[in-house]
Amino acid sequence: MKARSDELQLFVSVVDGGSFSAAAEQVGQSPSAVSRSLARLEAKLGTTLINRTTRRMSLTEEGKFFLERAKAILEDMEALEEHLALRQQAPAGRLRVNAASPFMLHAVVPHVAEFRSRYPDIFLELNTNDLIIDLLEESTDVAIRIGSLADSTLHARHLGSSPLNLLASPAYLERHGTPRHVEDLQRHTLLGFTRNEGLNQWPLRHSGGDRWAITPALAASSGDTLRELALAGEGIVCLSHFMTHHDIREGRLKVLLASHNSGHRQPIHAVYYRNTQLALRIQCFLDFMQEKLKAYAK
Numbered sequence: 187m188k189a190r191s192d193e194l195q196l197f198v199s200v201v202d203g204g205s206f207s208a209a210a211e212q213v214g215q216s217p218s219a220v221s222r223s224l225a226r227l228e229a230k231l232g233t234t235l236i237n238r239t240t241r242r243m244s245l246t247e248e249g250k251f252f253l254e255r256a257k258a259i260l261e262d263m264e265a266l267e268e269h270l271a272l273r274q275q276a277p278a279g280r281l282r283v284n285a286a287s288p289f290m291l292h293a294v295v296p297h298v299a300e301f302r303s304r305y306p307d308i309f310l311e312l313n314t315n316d317l318i319i320d321l322l323e324e325s326t327d328v329a330i331r332i333g334s335l336a337d338s339t340l341h342a343r344h345l346g347s348s349p350l351n352l353l354a355s356p357a358y359l360e361r362h363g364t365p366r367h368v369e370d371l372q373r374h375t376l377l378g379f380t381r382n383e384g385l386n387q388w389p390l391r392h393s394g395g396d397r398w399a400i401t402p403a404l405a406a407s408s409g410d411t412l413r414e415l416a417l418a419g420e421g422i423v424c425l426s427h428f429m430t431h432h433d434i435r436e437g438r439l440k441v442l443l444a445s446h447n448s449g450h451r452q453p454i455h456a457v458y459y460r461n462t463q464l465a466l467r468i469q470c471f472l473d474f475m476q477e478k479l480k481a482y483a484k
Contacts, residue, residue: 199212201253234249283327283330285313330455351444357419358416375403378400380407391447404421413429413430
């Protein structure tokens with residue numbers, strides 16, 4: 187048999203009250219009923235939680251261990267109940283969202299009308315920054331970050347991931363030919379990033395591993411700039427699916443070396459401060475974005 191939440195609460199009440207009588211008064215039972223309930227809990231667990239005599243009682247080592255975790259479970263249950271209650275209310279207020287320009291333009295802005303229709307009392311404030319920002323200094327409620335996270339002071343929620351594709355325009359491929367093997371890229375014009383060298387490690391399987399380091403012939407700091415250069419036929423680029431899926435679907439960009447792609451995906455997280463309760467307006471936005479990002483996961 188498993189311990190129930192009411193048994194956990196009774197055990198915590200006994201410890202916090204310091205006696206069966208105090209716990210009995212708190213839960214509206216008799217001291218003998220409280221004592222029997224605790225005995226049943228100990229029997230279920232197969233251990234003694236509280237040593238008791240006619241004069242005093244004290245926690246065993248197992249009791250101390252159980253108390254800490256029982257309190258944590260009860261706190262989580264209370265938070266869950268509060269959250270479910272909040273979801274019945276109408277989310278409202280200002281919501282300040284920060285994201286890199288490409289993500290904001292291609293993954294957030296197209297869905298703003300639907301979000302506002304669903305949550306008309308939330309006032310969106312959308313800010314873009316391609317660098318890591320201080321949420322408090324920038325008065326930001328939630329920031330969307332692409333790639334690995336390192337901030338230990340922040341809560342993070344995984345919203346999804348987006349594959350990376352090698353892409354070029356039909357005009358470029360008509361002039362320079364289509365690469366059939368990874369090594370063929372050495373004869374092509376490659377477009378890369380000026381910042382974050384990791385973005386110039388393309389996800390390609392070859393004899394030396396599953397990442398292909400490039401030396402860009404033309405570089406830019408913005409993914410959107412590289413996208414425009416690729417659309418203009420200036421070279422081959424490696425970009426995330428969330429910002430290029432319309433171009434691929436409409437034939438403006440062609441996916442290259444798909445059979446050699448190692449399948450690396452860019453994780454997408456929402457981050458916010460640990461010391462703030464997750465407001466309903468933030469929760470609604472994160473749920474909404476997680477729903478929309480499923481379309482970019484393929």
